[in-house]
Amino acid sequence: MSxxxxxxxxxxxxxxGDQKMYIELSSKRVLTVPxxxxxxxKNASKEDLxxxxxxxxxxxxxxxxxxxxxxxxxxxxxxxxxIKRINISLAADFLDQADMYxxxxxxxxxxxxxxxxxxxxxx
Numbered sequence: 001m002s003x004x005x006x007x008x009x010x011x012x013x014x015x016x017g018d019q020k021m022y023i024e025l026s027s028k029r030v031l032t033v034p035x036x037x038x039x040x041x042k043n044a045s046k047e048d049l050x051x052x053x054x055x056x057x058x059x060x061x062x063x064x065x066x067x068x069x070x071x072x073x074x075x076x077x078x079x080x081x082x083i084k085r086i087n088i089s090l091a092a093d094f095l096d097q098a099d100m101y102x103x104x105x106x107x108x109x110x111x112x113x114x115x116x117x118x119x120x121x122x123x
Contacts, residue, residue: 010058
């Protein structure tokens with residue numbers, strides 16, 4: 001999204017754990033992304049994952065050996081999508097409050113959370 005580009009929230013570095021990758025942003029925040037985010041990431045070896053390059057000075061990553069591209073924008077966009085299996089744990093009372101707020105503002109819960117995350121990362 002243009003918000004991310006305008007505020008220059010870019011990828012600074014990437015670390016690889018056993019189950020997740022850790023994407024450090026120029027805003028000093030870290031996105032934790034499980035390899036189940038995409039089928040190609042899920043099926044890749046650690047060696048495949050470590051062969052990557054930044055796209056457009058850091059708006060995304062290209063994994064050479066598996067020919068896969070992911071972006072900060074895409075990760076944030078997909079965050080609330082259960083199919084992508086990026087999980088967030090929240091207290092039930094928080095979710096109740098979020099649902100009420102979302103309903104008042106004609107949003108779904110996932111749209112509200114996505115909007116909040118984008119605003120947080122861009123700040």
